[in-house]
Amino acid sequence: MPKGIYERIKPSYRIGKTWEELFGFEKSKEMRIKQSIYRKGRTSPMLGKKHTVESKRKMSESLKGMIAWNKGKHHSEEARNKMSESHIGKLVGCNNPSWKGGVTPKLKKIRNSLKYLDWREAVFERDDFTCQECGDRSSVGNQVYLHAHHLDSFAEYPELRFDVENGITTCKDCHIHVHQSYLRQSIEEGI
Secondary structure: OOOOOOOOOOHHHHOOOOHHHHHOOOOOHHHHHHHHHHHOOOOOOOOOOOOOHHHHHHHHHHHOOOOOOOOOOOOOHHHHHHHHHHHHOOEOOEOOOOOOOOOOOHHHHHHOOHHHHHHHHHHHHHOOOOOOOOOOOOEOOEOOOEEEEEOOOOOOOHHHOOOHHHEEEEEHHHHHHHHHHHHHHHHHHHO
């Protein structure tokens, strides 16, 4: 690339202007021919050209056998710990812009915890991955979304949150109906 200081012109300033208006001199015939030869086969958003099938084939052939520069490389334990800490929040020397001062709700932390996911899986396995309300089960052509429902409320009985006996497997539709019936029951009791 040629050395020197060049004035950068935004593409919006170039639109609709001639070479002479932009740079103060007319392009010579030699310059036009050189640019034409240089641009042949190249694509540019400003030129509006598309890649041809032949140019795509040439590009794919030129990249064959190349591997990513980081393929097979692993981060050290120290580097992995630093990356992990940078995602946690404000630590010494780390200021992650995503950190909002530990505002993740407690409920979300519990529901995404490994302990909760293990409880959910244990409930599904105990019930043989079958809805205990309607008996529906996933099979080929019949996909059933299972939910682990707490018999005693998750919010009201925190000591029973991870008790497998407090869980029941329901499909998505039955889970909605179970909660609607609880809602109706609580409304009737309140009236």
